Amino acid sequence: MNRSAAQQATHVLRRELALERAGREALVAVGPFVLASVLLLGLGANARTDLLRPLSPTLVWLLVLSAALPLARGVRAVEEDEDCWDTLRCVVTPGALLAGKVAALWLQLAAAWAFAAVLAAAALGARWSAGGVVAGAVGTFGVAVDVTLFGLLIGSSRRRVGLLGVLVLPAALPALLAGTQAASPGVRALPWLALLLVFDLVATALAWALLPVLLEE
Amino acid sequence: MTAALDLEAVSRRFGTRLALAPLNLRLSRGSVCTVEGANGAGKTTLLRIAAGLLAPSTGTRAADGMALYARSGSGARAVDRVDGSVARLLHLAGLPRSEVRRRADDVLCRLALQPLAERRVDELSAGERGRLSLALVAAVRPAIACLDEPTASLDVEGRRLAAEVVGDLAAVGCAVLVATHDPDLLPDADGRLVLTAGLVA
Numbered sequence: 001m002n003r004s005a006a007q008q009a010t011h012v013l014r015r016e017l018a019l020e021r022a023g024r025e026a027l028v029a030v031g032p033f034v035l036a037s038v039l040l041l042g043l044g045a046n047a048r049t050d051l052l053r054p055l056s057p058t059l060v061w062l063l064v065l066s067a068a069l070p071l072a073r074g075v076r077a078v079e080e081d082e083d084c085w086d087t088l089r090c091v092v093t094p095g096a097l098l099a100g101k102v103a104a105l106w107l108q109l110a111a112a113w114a115f116a117a118v119l120a121a122a123a124l125g126a127r128w129s130a131g132g133v134v135a136g137a138v139g140t141f142g143v144a145v146d147v148t149l150f151g152l153l154i155g156s157s158r159r160r161v162g163l164l165g166v167l168v169l170p171a172a173l174p175a176l177l178a179g180t181q182a183a184s185p186g187v188r189a190l191p192w193l194a195l196l197l198v199f200d201l202v203a204t205a206l207a208w209a210l211l212p213v214l215l216e217e
Numbered sequence: 218m219t220a221a222l223d224l225e226a227v228s229r230r231f232g233t234r235l236a237l238a239p240l241n242l243r244l245s246r247g248s249v250c251t252v253e254g255a256n257g258a259g260k261t262t263l264l265r266i267a268a269g270l271l272a273p274s275t276g277t278r279a280a281d282g283m284a285l286y287a288r289s290g291s292g293a294r295a296v297d298r299v300d301g302s303v304a305r306l307l308h309l310a311g312l313p314r315s316e317v318r319r320r321a322d323d324v325l326c327r328l329a330l331q332p333l334a335e336r337r338v339d340e341l342s343a344g345e346r347g348r349l350s351l352a353l354v355a356a357v358r359p360a361i362a363c364l365d366e367p368t369a370s371l372d373v374e375g376r377r378l379a380a381e382v383v384g385d386l387a388a389v390g391c392a393v394l395v396a397t398h399d400p401d402l403l404p405d406a407d408g409r410l411v412l413t414a415g416l417v418a
Contacts, residue, residue, distance in 0.1 A: 011308045018305065022294035022337075083291035086270055087353065090285045091309045217271050 003006045005096045008070025012100020030067040038119040049125035056126030057183035060116040061176045067112045067149045075101050075151025105144035135182035138196040139175035145203035146171045152214040174199035221246045221392035222361050227276035229262050236262045238416045244392035252396045254412035260396035264363040282360025289369040293355040295339035302358050310357045324356040343370040355382045364395045
């Protein structure tokens with residue numbers, strides 16, 4: 001029954017997507033939050049799109065980072081609550097488990113980013129450049145890695161849940177900064193996209209290095 | 218017979234508390250060993266070390282193949298379907314796609330879960346979830362099966378099925394370690410370990 005780590009990671013991803021399709025937990029946690037936030041901001045600013053348009057990239061990234069926090073529970077805490085974590089750890093290699101969980105979160109966060117970006121375009125008059133869209137795809141990967149790491153951390157120690165917001169948001173600061181800049185009119189996107197790539201690589205290396213410690217009981 | 222699991226002088230401390238005193242355990246392929254003892258005696262600690270989930274404080278663990286740890290009711294997500302949870306685990310375990318369906322159907326029939334195949338896991342009773350946990354292990358056929366009180370929520374028929382599943386696993390070459398409070402569950406087990414406050418009695 002030997003399979004490559006890539007195949008195992010793919011099956012972890014498919015499992016995560018199937019469970020989301022069955023339970024719609026991420027959709028319910030993120031969709032209404034993003035929708036309400038964009039609409040309320042538009043109403044709160046009295047539909048002044050001239051004011052809101054330049055802020056839209058920052059708003060979208062802040063929404064994605066905020067939406068990422070509840071998704072962190074799905075990495076490990078929900079699996080533990082439902083007595084599935086041990087089974088996963090026995091059957092799947094740690095690397096494949098990490099990769100599958102990151103890939104699933106990436107898809108969810110990228111979808112949240114796209115949803116928020118479309119809403120911002122419709123309600124706030126935001127205009128998205130190609131650089132801004134690429135930044136959405138690249139930046140959400142690094143955020144997904146960060147959130148997966150923190151999801152592993154809060155699963156292993158419930159006492160640190162309060163630290164999550166404090167730790168995740170600064171760790172995702174490069175995504176917020178570079179993602180916003182890459183989407184801003186008149187700004188060259190390429191250097192900021194390069195920063196996002198470095199952010200992704202550093203987050204991935206960190207996750208890989210910390211994984212054995214986070215999985216240890 | 219080839220050793221599937223070899224624990225040498227393994228012990229485990231949680232802080233200053235000794236949960237499991239150093240012990241040796243060697244399980245051959247196809248053998249069954251029961252672990253008995255009162256609550257807090259160290260049964261779960263031993264099984265989790267055997268499964269590779271818990272690192273021993275001292276000693277070494279050598280395993281020849283995948284170990285799977287299961288306790289009654291564990292292993293399937295609440296929103297998943299019964300048949301889907303078995304199939305997904307088989308995919309994760311690396312069973313070829315062509316065999317997944319057949320193997321899943323076989324174990325669901327074996328554990329009398331076929332009529333519940335399309336139900337969501339959170340619609341099952343505790344006893345049915347207990348049988349599903351056994352079905353998951355039976356489907357995967359790991360090299361080492363660590364069953365932690367597998368009959369905890371089962372009725373008389375479920376206990377009979379559990380004993381049969383242990384026999385089935387041993388017959389296909391799995392080494393089976395079963396923690397139980399029921400000394401009559403597996404009267405023909407190859408080995409019996411009794412723990413008292415972390416020590417082998």
